[in-house]
Amino acid sequence: MTKLSVNINKLATLRNSRGGNVPNLVNSAKDIESFGAQGITIHPRPDERHIRYQDAHELKSVVQTEFNIEGNPIPKFIDLVLDVKPTQVTLVPDAEDAITSNAGWDTIKNKDFLKEVISTFKSHGIRTSIFVDPNEEMVKGAVETGTDRIELYTESYAKAFSVGKQDEGIYPFAQAAKVANEVGLGINAGHDLSLENVKFFKKHIPNLLEVSIGHALICESIYLGLENVVNMYLHRLK
Ligand SMILES: CC(=O)[C@@H](O)[C@H](O)COP(=O)(O)O
Ligand SMILES: NCC(=O)COP(=O)(O)O
Numbered sequence: 001m002t003k004l005s006v007n008i009n010k011l012a013t014l015r016n017s018r019g020g021n022v023p024n025l026v027n028s029a030k031d032i033e034s035f036g037a038q039g040i041t042i043h044p045r046p047d048e049r050h051i052r053y054q055d056a057h058e059l060k061s062v063v064q065t066e067f068n069i070e071g072n073p074i075p076k077f078i079d080l081v082l083d084v085k086p087t088q089v090t091l092v093p094d095a096e097d098a099i100t101s102n103a104g105w106d107t108i109k110n111k112d113f114l115k116e117v118i119s120t121f122k123s124h125g126i127r128t129s130i131f132v133d134p135n136e137e138m139v140k141g142a143v144e145t146g147t148d149r150i151e152l153y154t155e156s157y158a159k160a161f162s163v164g165k166q167d168e169g170i171y172p173f174a175q176a177a178k179v180a181n182e183v184g185l186g187i188n189a190g191h192d193l194s195l196e197n198v199k200f201f202k203k204h205i206p207n208l209l210e211v212s213i214g215h216a217l218i219c220e221s222i223y224l225g226l227e228n229v230v231n232m233y234l235h236r237l238k
Contacts, residue, residue: 006040
């Protein structure tokens with residue numbers, strides 16, 4: 001079985017746009033779990049443009065499933081994760097000004113740094129995952145860091161799928177997954193996965209442990225909920 005971890009960054013974006021507490025992230029996380037999701041993911045960015053560091057603390061006390069915190073392991077992120085102690089930390093090498101995550105780790109160049117932070121998190125009982133491109137050398141490099149899992153960065157697959165090139169798009173992921181499975185690395189995946197493309201991805205990636213999905217899932221939820229909500233308003237306005 002592949003676990004679904006719902007990334008709630010976009011709910012925080014919506015909340016922050018009005019300055020209040022709607023939608024309430026804590027209640028949303030509880031509801032998402034009650035609907036069956038097996039995890040909650042957040043990705044606090046240094047400018048706190050969506051998830052705030054305080055959200056991580058508040059969510060920790062309510063999340064009953066797997067709590068996954070993603071981010072670039074700069075000192076204040078490391079301190080946050082060690083304080084909150086989520087189920088899993090996913091290390092992502094994103095630049096401060098990146099609109100969204102746009103690359104995996106170079107696990108060879110950053111081997112010593114990754115080894116050190118991963119060993120710190122693991123010594124505190126936190127499972128580790130590192131964000132990597134679907135590249136066999138990077139997957140082999142990941143083993144050397146001591147990480148429990150990798151998260152395959154799926155944007156290129158999603159792009160290929162959207163133009164009908166799913167076979168081409170999945171190929172490097174299937175190869176990378178083969179290497180990960182051979183060396184015993186756990187496999188997660190995420191970025192731009194959606195209702196449209198997730199089934200094909202899962203079918204071709206053996207032992208896919210977890211997908212974290214946010215942007216598309218929240219957009220789909222808005223769209224699939226619109227008819228219901230418009231009708232609820234119309235009913236009240238009769
Ligand atoms: C690590 C990753 O793949 C990202 O998709 C991320 O968690 C999303 O971040 P934003 O919501 O800030 O775009
Ligand atoms: N790790 C990927 C994630 O949490 C969500 O990415 P996206 O679905 O918002 O692109």
